[in-house]
Amino acid sequence: MPAGARDGTDAGRPTAETGLGASLRAWRERALLTQEQLAARAGLNVRTVRRLETGELRRPRSASVRLLAEALDLGEADLATLKRLAAGPPRAPRRTRVPPHQLPADVTAFVGRTRELALIGAPDTTGTADATGTADTDAAGIAGIAGTTGTAGTVMVTAIDGMAGIGKTALAVHAAHRVAAHFPDGDLFMDLHGHTQGVPAAEPAQTLARLLEALGFPGEAIPLDTGDRAALYRSILADRKMLIVLDNAADEAQVRPLLPGAGGSLVLITSRRRLVGLDEARTISVDVLPVAEAIALFTGTAGEERVAGASREVLADVVRRCGLLPLAIRLAAARLKAHPAWSVRHLLERLEEHQRLLSELHAGRRSIAAALDLSYRELSAAEQRAYRLLALHPGTDIAAGAAAALLATPAARATVTLDRLLEAHLLQEPNPGRYRCHDLIRAHGAERVAGEPEADRRAAMTRLLDHYGRAASAAMDLLYPYDPGTRPRRSSGESVPGATPGATMPGVAASGGAALDVFMPDADAATAWLDAELPNLLALAQYAADHGFPGHLQHLSATLHRCLRGRGRYAEAESLHARALSAARDLGDDAGEMEALLQLGEIRSVSSRYEAAVADTTDALRIARAIGDEAGELRALSGLGVSTGSRGRFPEALAYYTRAMEIARTIGHRTGELDALIGFGNAHRAMGEREQAARALTRALEIARVTGHRIGELRALNGLGRIHLAAGDHGAAAACLGRALDLARATGHRLGELSGLTALGLLHRGQGRLEAAVDCYRRVLEIAREIGNRNWQFEAIHGLGRLHHDLGRPGEALESHRTALALASDLGQRGDQARAHDGLACAAAALGRPDLARHHWSAALAILTGLGADRAEESGVDAETIRARLAEVTPEVIPRTGR
Template sequence: MGVRFTVLGPVEVTADGTRLDGLAPRHRAVLAYLLLHARIVLGRDRLIDAVWGPAPPETARSQIHAAVTAIRRVLRRAGAAEVLQTRDAGYVIVPQAGQLDLDEFTGALSAAEDPQRIRAALALWRGEALADVSADYVADARTRLTERRLAAFERLAELELALGRHEHLIDELSAQAAAHPLREKLACHLMRALHLAGRQPDALAVARAFRARLADDQGLDPGHAFTTLEQAILAGDTAPEPAGQGSFLPYDLPDFAGRGNELGHLTHQAGQAAIYTIDGMAGVGKTAFAVHTAHRLAARYPDGRLFVDLRAHTAGQPPLDPAAALDILLRQAGVPADRIPADLAGRCALWRSELAGRRVLVVLDNAAGAEHVRHLLPGAPGSLTLITSRRRLTDLDGARALSMDVFPAADAIALFNGIVGERAERRPLAVLDVLQLCGFLPLAVRIAAARLHHRPQWTVDYLAERLRAERRRLAELSTAERGVAAAFTLSYRQLAADRRRTFRLLGVHPGRDVDPYAAAALAGTDPYEAEEILEDLLDAHMLIQHEPGRYTFHDLLRDHARSLAEPEEASGALTRLAGHHLRTAVVAIGRLFPYSRHLLPAAPPADGPAPEDPVSALAWLDAERANLIACGVQAAADRPRHTTDLAAALYAYLDGHIHHAEALPLYDAAVRAARDPSAQAQALLNQGVMHARLGDHDRAHLHTPRALDLARLAGDRHAEARALCSLGDVAWEAGDIDRAHADYDRSLSLYREVGERRGEAIVLGNLGLVHSRRNRHDLAHQVLDQALALFHDHGIRAGEATVLGNLGLIHERQGDRVRAADHFIRALALFQDLGYRPGETAMLAHLGRLGPRR
């Protein structure tokens, strides 16, 4: 029998049927909480909060540690030490199939339209859940589990009443109704069973007793379903629902929110299609939507509303095979068990024969793929089949597809506020913060709202702070019965091994998205194989796509993927990605700025297709810019050379195309990462330029003298030229024209010596301003025209715009307002094209100062 854990009764660990001692009450409380959240990593703070609530003792952390130690000791005796694992973020218990009674209960209920399976699930209970455990979390957890037990029994009664098995139900229903006297559905089932057994007076006596008790205890009247049944019994017209005409749909959520567009579309189109597939990522609410839609459409299908869970993503359970699914569906359709063939082909034929000429609505929930449901589809028109799956079912010919996305903000707010109530309505901005941290994923929103609802001491802001901690966000989004991480894990386990590995490695990418080449670098494969895997992950809703050829994660799925990667595996992937980025960036910068090739860091040839012309080079840099910066920043600690090389390679692009604010984190990281004097000098100077472009001139020149010393120490003439130019800027801003002129002249000589034409153009532009300040306007025009030509020849449009603006200022000082305006207009057009608002604003101010042209 092996090791087994139980929570549906006393909390116990058994080995080969023998109860293992050694766990004190507090130890069992910790064990039970871990088991209720099986396969979810729980931090110590979460465990402390669960066990003691808002006022834990000072010894709480040591008590948790002692409990975990005791649990490990017991598991070692059972030969199952690996079940309890320690992770960076806390502890996780990972029971195998058949080891946890709660898993078995949940799995059995996944086929909740089969009375035998429901009875088997209920037989797992050995009394009150968590019977011998005392802790802060226990009351809520016990209530939830008891509610599931009662709901399962009510569904069992409903199914057996529909099958005419009312006689043997009466005693069970009487006992449950006595134990839960205010539960209306139990009272209704007992009334129906008694009346079907010919005991009308007894049925009415149950009705009278329930009415009186409800009025005395709660001051309420029974609901519509109760009064309708009561009137029918009084009239003597209640009979078993005709076989095959009942509803086997699960419970429709009373607080179902949103999805108005999808619901409207499907209900409008339902008569025009026989099959609808509803796909989407784990937790997006496919089943809830399908069930809600089915209830809305029920009246259109009077010959039966059938439901089966195919269990493609059910913890601890294999997918339900088509033959078993057909057995459930045929029984729901009213076929006696002795008429159902044993073989799949026979069941398929009978299923299609039974549905011919009938209008039936069938919900096939949780399908693994097209082959999983192909044998279950009705053969004739008139019926509607709704299929939910985490994969896109592209191979079902004739089916219409509805892919569900995360909630729009309004739907998420409606669901969250509907559960939480006034506390949420008073803090709309905090609610939006929580919803964004939940990624607007319906399951995450529902769990977050439920946690807040059951913790009156918490505020919405406090919940947001808890969710903001990335390492424990997924753990926060879980309850005793469900969790976002658990839902993701089930999807992950359905992937092939190479898909799982790629999914994990995509999670360690620090950027926002990937193309097939970056994915190939991460996984160490070729781009064609990588693209095939990416497309498969897209079909499985493990990735999303906002533009062709680029793939990204939902934020919570990214957290989950990152948590799965082993450190060594992640390090290797990031090293390969860094090499790919640097190699391709060097090629792209060389194509876009050929004059600066000699300044680029050494890198091997690009791995795969590289930009072949300036247009494709710019397109690649624009598409990858955020990723390049994020990866460069992340590499500063572990791969410092990559950070400094990438920052140096990208400098001309980031500066010349006005991406200074985005680039600043990369250059801050490069300063931290630089090791040798030359790299330190270049990093300090690049950082200074970014600050200067953003208007922070004090910080821009703070480290220029040190950069000059480092450049000379390293013998780096290019860095020395840049440092001298920066010192000239300092002198210029201080009004020391002579010093500025001298520094610029020395810088110009060095730039010409190393053949750096962009730097030469920049210094010529600065010297033009110096000559103009000294009223040497002819000389100023001469050097500015040289600078303009250099910038133009090398495609540096930001430089062109700056020089044109300076030429306009000189013409204005000389009194030539017409030529000044022409230069300002040309500069304005360039700044507008570049999207550089400061330059655009300056040119508009100059033009406004000149007044209208004549």
């Protein structure tokens, strides 16, 4: 494998085998089948096979057992054994899994909508009559929907449509709470922002990433491609029974990738549009409330005592003035409740007055605007200001600390103000401590804040951006304490990494460098803060790019780089860094341009786009040298070493790493020296120069342990383990690789885990433990497919091809190496292409096809010659060996065994 090509992040997954799982797995391995292949042969879902092998699914259907036995070519005796193991002990415990619970709090004083609730399958069981006079007095609807989604295994999709303010979200959330107990695998809630003013509609790729993270997949395990993300999402939900609410959808295209394909899930969608393009969805159009239900909602919100004495005619007039819209009714009732001296008739007069002033608006909007104006005018001056300024926030929700920064007030006072707006029904609190507003209220606030002086609006957003910038820096320092030098500093006046001496990050802490108002005592708190705020941080970065805050944009880009890379959010990272690059170029900011180019180069390198990565990093190197930034030059040189080494150009990579080490030692940059040493050592190892590689990696290991750089330690151990393996020192190799795997799983470094597992596979193969080697490579393939890393998919498939050959299956070996060659060619990995050609040649020779063997060995030799290298990074794939095999391949002498 090219040096540096497969190095980056994840956590291992524990396996709890049962007798059934171990036996099934052993039969499958003897047949040299992957879980995917066995599932395909048996006509089962691959997740079902995986759950059987891990012990999570211990009582399969008898039909499934027979299908598995037939796919494995088992005889009657083995079939009987499989059935006995499948029966298992009584009440066998299942592997525990904590289900997500994301539903917002249920709506208070929810009334009516009995017809719609019944259609959804969550009927009102209180005996309230619906519009047709039918009373629901039992839970038949709930039981029916539970049976439909559970027994038949079909996905139920219900799309709720209606005008703004009609109560679609309230209905969906209320219905979801009524049936949630029937979905043991949890519930998911996603606001798609299809019609949220100032917030772009959520892209399916981003939404899928958030859904997968909620389902337990770390960000770095999420594939890059939207289609792959959707396929993984469907696979996970195929045997789960979940409740999913997709709120505020723009159209069918936004929703379609988010729908499960099979399983027992219920999906509720809300949209202002009728989603007729979703053929699988049942649609429910929500109209205004009937007068009786509207009066009940008004009374429940205001309180019985506040409407006592009012005639039904007056109450009916009030709710009609509210357009029979739930949002306007709640707002009007909240005003009445807040004014003990008002009567219902007094409230009616005020609503009539406001509606006359809004005669140019259509009825529905006029009703809501009148109710909002009435609520707004009743606020204190400070509360009105907060209402206006909160509409500036481009994110989805806001916490008290961020609101305090926006309002320039202490956090305790901000909390009081937020609670006051919450009591007035102008804010919602879907989760404790996090506030959001209805889209119509946001739009109303935006209209009001437009009259604010531009200087005041800009000052408020500067404070908000400062707050998020400081908090993000604090979180990253807690999570990645060993590389603070690659991020900008938190306070004004401190130097920016990569900038000329004395330079500062423009715009950051411009409001005076207020103290950090987010409490983060440890790394767990930092992770929780990033989990909650990352959508807001990305929205703020977009806002900064669009509204002339280049300094804040560059600060967020540089600060969030490690977070986005670690979470596998490559698309978002690339977009953010590209905007930062454009801003830096517009400003003529050489240091900012260099920083953005370095980050883009790294993201494109880990995405296997090496040509683009080399171009970006070369430009960064040119700028670093021009402005005399040695730290930036060091980072660029190491980045070029990674990208060129990944293309098999090892002598060129060594030159980059050598210069990087010289600079790192001159300026005392320990992390930079560590990175360069690891790249330098791995490049020498790939070239078969073990002594030089061992010296460099041993020194890297020392620095990593002294500085507490655990990722550096595992990378150095993986390299040393491979050196010991190549030297035949299996004991030392096992010690290094075992420790590296422990570190990878402890730190969530999934690419480090892949490297360690692959090396262990080589170790087991060298010791003749072929089944253990197969297990390692299949686990590598499983993880690589989960995270969308095609480099490691090549390693797994190529390794399995070698094992097929060792086990006397040259036909299967040939197919594996063909797949591996296609992958290597697609990635442009010349060294890996040589390895795949060699594997194909060995398989062809074993099949008695000398012409085909000669073709592939000639191709491998031509690649090595073209690279100016005598060997690829694999024992036996070298020019001397290949020339000898070419000489042997004649019609009379055909090798029949593998290497």
